[in-house]
């Protein structure tokens with residue numbers, strides 16, 4: 001094993017588990033053999049299967065974006081429980097500290113084009129699509145602050161990683177904008193969130209540097225609308241990058 005890399009499957013052990021917000025749990029894994037892990041590139045995901053003899057779960061592979069600062073000690077994934085979802089439900093309800101998964105090495109092409117540090121970066125997420133964007137924010141904010149971060153969620157009851165993002169944005173002088181599509185009565189516009197509704201073409205036109213590199217992740221209709229808006233606003237397609245959370 002060189003630099004923590006591996007071929008095939010490697011056993012990782014769950015060392016911590018914590019609720020991010022209702023319906024989303026973060027899972028922290030270390031290698032079972034005590035060796036270093038492969039440092040992922042922000043935006044990549046971890047494909048794995050549960051280590052079990054139960055035929056219902058055995059050999060079922062799912063992929064989850066790594067949601068932490070890239071490192072070679074500890075992986076974090078953050079999983080939304082899907083109604084009727086086989087593996088997300090198993091992870092939420094049955095995977096306990098000390099249990100193992102069998103993971104492939106992190107992979108994926110949804111990563112920042114690092115030839116372009118001088119080009120502003122716009123990171124946009126909706127819902128659980130926050131996970132790869134958060135890892136990108138951790139990594140990129142360490143070396144630059146020409147980043148605009150936009151997070152769309154329903155309301156404050158399911159607003160993952162709000163404090164973490166606020167802290168990075170404040171410490172690095174990064175513009176952080178929050179959209180609530182369905183604010184609660186107690187959610188205060190201008191304090192808890194910045195805009196009601198969805199990330200619209202008009203918003204992008206008036207508030208975002210269109211000469212940026214755009215990276216986004218969220219439900220398919222959100223990404224289609226965003227891609228169409230950016231293209232209509234004249235953003236070249238090679239500046240538009242997104243990840244689909246679909247295994248099909």
Ligand SMILES: Cc1cc2nc3c(=O)[nH]c(=O)nc-3n(C[C@H](O)[C@H](O)[C@H](O)COP(=O)(O)OP(=O)(O)OC[C@H]3O[C@@H](n4cnc5c(N)ncnc54)[C@H](O)[C@@H]3O)c2cc1C
Pocket residue numbers: 045062063064065066077078079080081082083084085086087088089128131132243244245246247
């Ligand atoms: C590259 C990539 C990265 C991903 N990263 C994350 C991540 O960071 N966090 C995370 O929570 N998930 C992530 N996913 C989604 C994850 O891999 C699973 O698809 C999801 O957890 C559902 O798996 P399941 O076994 O629970 O549901 P399944 O048993 O596969 O599906 C059960 C039902 O849910 C529907 N369904 C399947 N997937 C979804 C979905 N994503 N949204 C809504 N309904 C769905 C199916 O149509 C089916 O009706 C990612 C997917 C990909 C491809």
